[in-house]
Amino acid sequence: MNFRNIGIVYGKELTEWLRDKRTLISTVLVPLLAFPILMVGMTSLMTVMIGRAEKETAKIMIIGGEDSTQVLEKLRRVKDLEIVPYADDWMKRISEKEIRAAVDVPKGFDSALGQGKELTVKIYFYQGEIKSSFGANHLEKFFDDYRDSVISSRLAARNLPTAIIKPFAVKQENVAPPEKVSGAALGGLLGYMVILLSMTGAIYPAIDLTAGEKERGTMETILSSPLSRVDLVLGKFFLVLSASLSTAILSIISMGTSFYLVGHSGAMAKKDAAAFQLHIGLPAVLSVFLMALPLAVLFAAALLTIALFAKSYKEAQSYLTPMTFIVVIPAVASLLPGFDLNPKLALVPILSTSLVCKEIVAGTFHWNYILLILLSSSVYAAAALFIAVKMFQRESVLFRS
Amino acid sequence: MIEARSLSKRFQDKKRGEIRAVDNVSFTCQPGEIYSLLGANGAGKTTTLRMLATILEPTDGTAVICGHDVIEEPEKVRANVGFLSTATALYPRLTAQELVEYFGRLNGLDELTLKKRVDDIFNRLDMNGFRDRRCDKLSTGMKQKTSIARTLVHDPPVMIFDEPTTGLDVMTARTIITFISDCRDRGKAIIFSTHIMSEVERLCDHLGIIHDGKLLAHGTVPELRAKYGEHNLEEIIVKVVGPLLNNAEA
Numbered sequence: 218m219n220f221r222n223i224g225i226v227y228g229k230e231l232t233e234w235l236r237d238k239r240t241l242i243s244t245v246l247v248p249l250l251a252f253p254i255l256m257v258g259m260t261s262l263m264t265v266m267i268g269r270a271e272k273e274t275a276k277i278m279i280i281g282g283e284d285s286t287q288v289l290e291k292l293r294r295v296k297d298l299e300i301v302p303y304a305d306d307w308m309k310r311i312s313e314k315e316i317r318a319a320v321d322v323p324k325g326f327d328s329a330l331g332q333g334k335e336l337t338v339k340i341y342f343y344q345g346e347i348k349s350s351f352g353a354n355h356l357e358k359f360f361d362d363y364r365d366s367v368i369s370s371r372l373a374a375r376n377l378p379t380a381i382i383k384p385f386a387v388k389q390e391n392v393a394p395p396e397k398v399s400g401a402a403l404g405g406l407l408g409y410m411v412i413l414l415s416m417t418g419a420i421y422p423a424i425d426l427t428a429g430e431k432e433r434g435t436m437e438t439i440l441s442s443p444l445s446r447v448d449l450v451l452g453k454f455f456l457v458l459s460a461s462l463s464t465a466i467l468s469i470i471s472m473g474t475s476f477y478l479v480g481h482s483g484a485m486a487k488k489d490a491a492a493f494q495l496h497i498g499l500p501a502v503l504s505v506f507l508m509a510l511p512l513a514v515l516f517a518a519a520l521l522t523i524a525l526f527a528k529s530y531k532e533a534q535s536y537l538t539p540m541t542f543i544v545v546i547p548a549v550a551s552l553l554p555g556f557d558l559n560p561k562l563a564l565v566p567i568l569s570t571s572l573v574c575k576e577i578v579a580g581t582f583h584w585n586y587i588l589l590i591l592l593s594s595s596v597y598a599a600a601a602l603f604i605a606v607k608m609f610q611r612e613s614v615l616f617r618s
Numbered sequence: 619m620i621e622a623r624s625l626s627k628r629f630q631d632k633k634r635g636e637i638r639a640v641d642n643v644s645f646t647c648q649p650g651e652i653y654s655l656l657g658a659n660g661a662g663k664t665t666t667l668r669m670l671a672t673i674l675e676p677t678d679g680t681a682v683i684c685g686h687d688v689i690e691e692p693e694k695v696r697a698n699v700g701f702l703s704t705a706t707a708l709y710p711r712l713t714a715q716e717l718v719e720y721f722g723r724l725n726g727l728d729e730l731t732l733k734k735r736v737d738d739i740f741n742r743l744d745m746n747g748f749r750d751r752r753c754d755k756l757s758t759g760m761k762q763k764t765s766i767a768r769t770l771v772h773d774p775p776v777m778i779f780d781e782p783t784t785g786l787d788v789m790t791a792r793t794i795i796t797f798i799s800d801c802r803d804r805g806k807a808i809i810f811s812t813h814i815m816s817e818v819e820r821l822c823d824h825l826g827i828i829h830d831g832k833l834l835a836h837g838t839v840p841e842l843r844a845k846y847g848e849h850n851l852e853e854i855i856v857k858v859v860g861p862l863l864n865n866a867e868a
Contacts, residue, residue: 225723233711236752434707438768440673441701442724443693612674613630 226452256475275352282322317352408574418464423520428533511594518601624679654822700769703780710754725772
């Protein structure tokens with residue numbers, strides 16, 4: 218192994234890589250711009266749409282209730298509701314979004330209330346249609362409030378305290394620190410994204426540096442130089458690894474910026490915006506990258522090996538595209554609830570890293586697992602690199618025709 | 619300087635089984651000499667030259683170039699060889715100068731020597747007009763000159779040319795032929811494969827006729843003319859290869 222030669226090969230591959238427009242688009246432009254645009258654009262659009270839906274005065278229809286003027290009078294005074302005259306085709310009108318909801322006030326509602334009889338008020342709406350849901354919510358809130366006022370006046374009439382119907386309150390209190398809350402909700406995604414991006418970022422350079430080189434006819438040129446095959450493969454490998462990591466780093470920077478912009482833009486209500494304020498510190502992000510490093514090595518070496526086997530760019534693409542699924546499936550599995558680390562899972566590549574990253578982001582450092590996973594994935598990475606070097610020494614692969 | 623000793627190469631093919639691409643080929647080529655390998659497509663010329671350039675490893679036999687064995691010391695062999703073929707393309711996104719410098723560095727040249735060598739070659743081959751142009755923007759002739767500069771940058775004592783003029787226009791082919799002749803004048807040992815007879819007659823000192831992986835005849839042009847009683851090289855080849863083709867058809 219000659220470090221000078223590895224450096225020369227790496228420098229040359231880097232120059233060519235940076236001069237390739239496709240590289241700039243796939244590695245720099247797409248991760249840096251696409252994510253913020255999508256994220257900020259989509260959330261702003263959603264915020265605007267939801268805000269509009271919430272502010273809308275919902276048209277509703279009352280079914281029955283002619284004998285209960287008292288409740289109807291109160292309903293008419295609700296400012297978020299506009300009551301339209303009854304029509305038999307109310308259900309069709311809800312479906313066609315002419316009205317948002319309808320409420321069925323049972324016969325003799327007012328008098329039944331006075332007699333203390335049990336009643337059911339039915340609210341009809343179109344599930345999945347957000348404006349219809351808001352209309353139904355306004356209606357439900359009105360009837361909830363009305364019921365509470367009836368209860369209060371009944372208790373007052375009998376001189377009974379409110380506590381008689383509510384002897385104790387139940388309240389859930391969160392003890393998890395903020396980083397753990399966001400860690401569980403969005404943090405799992407960080408590890409998953411780093412793993413997936415370091416894989417996708419390696420695909421194009423791996424193909425370009427192997428099958429692409431065969432197709433362009435430069436493989437024989439470089440093989441005729443005094444460079445050893447080990448130095449050649451290592452120079453190429455380091456470039457693929459750099460591409461893979463820079464794609465992941467740029468994408469994570471871009472994601473972080475997007476989350477920050479959405480969380481602090483003021484476009485959303487505070488409680489919604491809080492979900493976008495990731496409480497992930499730099500040490501956790503660096504730890505995730507450290508954990509993902511052996512995987513990035515594994516991807517770079519494995520993709521180089523597979524792409525080298527291909528005779529052409531197209532053939533390499535058809536080999537490598539399915540590889541994305543091999544990475545996505547275990548990475549997604551780690552996001553499923555209840556999937557926790559154990560010694561056996563710690564030996565499964567990709568899945569183990571994704572799981573441990575979820576824990577790290579949530580602030581839990583299982584050092585025994587971290588070491589075991591680092592060790593096992595480093596062994597897999599070294600094996601993949603060894604195979605890549607061996608493949609570069611096989612004439613049947615280099616000159617496959 | 620170049621000595622092929624019973625060079626053989628076998629490939630495994632799923633359909634056809636074992637293929638003997640090169641079978642027991644031996645020859646020598648001294649400094650200041652051009653040895654030409656003549657043969658039809660698929661005769662084994664490219665495989666032989668690739669083994670000499672250590673791009674492929676012989677299955678049996680070996681070759682010694684400048685005192686280095688192609689199996690034992692392939693990197694030292696390559697450091698002494700300039701290899702040019704129609705399959706040795708250029709990196710499209712590097713400039714002509716960057717490409718030549720890249721190969722100079724891989725051949726271990728220090729920056730000062732490299733600069734001097736590159737300037738000298740670019741002047742000699744009249745390449746200064748396009749030294750900063752990317753290889754994918756070069757004309758065929760410019761590309762060929764850049765390839766020549768790449769093979770020359772480390773000033774190797776041995777040059778191997780595998781059908782270097784195939785597919786080139788007359789003027790570009792002429793540049794190559796002049797360059798090969800120039801290399802001989804500078805005392806380099808040259809192996810040259812072709813199936814263009816005029817090039818052989820113009821250039822080579824010794825020639826070998828290869829068919830089906832076997833070296834059927836070799837010697838100087840006058841020796842072969844005397845042995846086969848023919849002046850025309852094409853007729854000599856027909857006499858050497860023809861009986862084998864007739865046997866195969868029978």
